[in-house]
Amino acid sequence: MCEGGLASRPRGRRPTLLELNDDLVVIAVDVHPKQATVATVDLKGRLLSRSLVPLTSDPAASTRLMTDCMLRMRQSLPRKIFEGIGISLPGRIDPDTQRLIFAPNLHWPDLDLKKAIEETMDLPVKMENAATACLLAELTFKRIGGIRDIVLVTVSEGVGAGVFANGRLISGHRGMAGEFGHVTLDPTGIICSCGRRGCWETFASCRAALRYYRELQPPSRVIAFHDLLNLAEEGDPHAAAALAKQALYIGRGLQLIIAALSPSLIYVAGDITSAWHRFGAVIEKEAAKHMLGGALPRILPTHEGEIARLRGAAALVFQRRSAGDRPQGAGFASLLAE
Ligand SMILES: [Zn+2]
Numbered sequence: 001m002c003e004g005g006l007a008s009r010p011r012g013r014r015p016t017l018l019e020l021n022d023d024l025v026v027i028a029v030d031v032h033p034k035q036a037t038v039a040t041v042d043l044k045g046r047l048l049s050r051s052l053v054p055l056t057s058d059p060a061a062s063t064r065l066m067t068d069c070m071l072r073m074r075q076s077l078p079r080k081i082f083e084g085i086g087i088s089l090p091g092r093i094d095p096d097t098q099r100l101i102f103a104p105n106l107h108w109p110d111l112d113l114k115k116a117i118e119e120t121m122d123l124p125v126k127m128e129n130a131a132t133a134c135l136l137a138e139l140t141f142k143r144i145g146g147i148r149d150i151v152l153v154t155v156s157e158g159v160g161a162g163v164f165a166n167g168r169l170i171s172g173h174r175g176m177a178g179e180f181g182h183v184t185l186d187p188t189g190i191i192c193s194c195g196r197r198g199c200w201e202t203f204a205s206c207r208a209a210l211r212y213y214r215e216l217q218p219p220s221r222v223i224a225f226h227d228l229l230n231l232a233e234e235g236d237p238h239a240a241a242a243l244a245k246q247a248l249y250i251g252r253g254l255q256l257i258i259a260a261l262s263p264s265l266i267y268v269a270g271d272i273t274s275a276w277h278r279f280g281a282v283i284e285k286e287a288a289k290h291m292l293g294g295a296l297p298r299i300l301p302t303h304e305g306e307i308a309r310l311r312g313a314a315a316l317v318f319q320r321r322s323a324g325d326r327p328q329g330a331g332f333a334s335l336l337a338e
Pocket of ligand 1: 181182183192193194195196199
């Protein structure tokens with residue numbers, strides 16, 4: 001796409017790399033169970049446009065809604081050169097087939113999303129798990145100072161993790177590494193979206209916090225997680241207690257991650273980061289229990305949950321560029337397999 005854009009320019013002064021970079025954009029998509037955010041992101045990680053697309057349990061109809069939005073977005077920025085499409089998903093993608101193979105909260109059957117979107121948009125599509133995409137955004141657009149062991153945990157409808165170990169992003173066999181959210185904490189617990197009982201995410205997700213709140217105080221209306229955050233800020237003690245219980249269980253699950261991978265830094269991404277004053281200390285205290293040795297990793301919020309996911313989706317595409325055009329970041333070229 002880049003070369004095509006260059007060739008189509010009028011003859012004369014060759015555009016500088018900076019001018020060229022300013023024209024390069026990708027379409028970034030962040031998929032959640034009920035909605036997707038579609039955005040245009042440039043090489044510096046800046047969002048140039050953003051739209052929300054409601055999704056249904058019908059994958060074909062949902063895909064069409066997303067591509068309609070992408071087409072409109074591309075038409076609205078006629079001067080930009082679109083490099084490709086990066087998609088962040090609440091599931092795992094087989095690195096060999098690029099098919100979505102595990103997405104318990106999405107309820108979409110095995111689907112070749114990549115092929116469907118590539119055919120409509122005539123652009124290459126890269127897909128990645130949301131937590132791994134978020135982690136890629138942190139590695140790509142921020143300076144992390146040579147840290148080689150980082151785990152990023154996304155807390156939303158589910159709980160996911162992306163793993164950067166010994167300086168490499170880890171995907172594991174069939175791309176399934178990092179599924180700490182579906183490790184059983186209580187085999188007699190409630191049924192998880194994956195079909196098993198008592199997984200970590202049934203205790204630590206935003207859905208879990210809403211359940212804790214309903215148990216303390218059946219609400220008169222259906223409330224969303226951001227309502228719960230607002231209620232806590234307004235002084236509702238049951239909302240505060242529900243969030244504190246969620247934080248405790250996030251910390252408890254981090255014990256698993258610390259024991260398995262010994263990261264020096266754990267990022268937490270998602271809506272809870274806007275209320276980090278409620279979560280941070282509780283998570284740290286619980287994670288610190290049963291430390292095997294050494295020091296507790298730093299536990300930090302990403303501060304930009306959704307934007308991090310969109311930037312991560314963009315980074316999936318930009319990481320394929322030649323070294324001179326790549327965004328600044330630590331070892332960007334080697335983070336993902338081609
Ligand atoms: Zn599960």
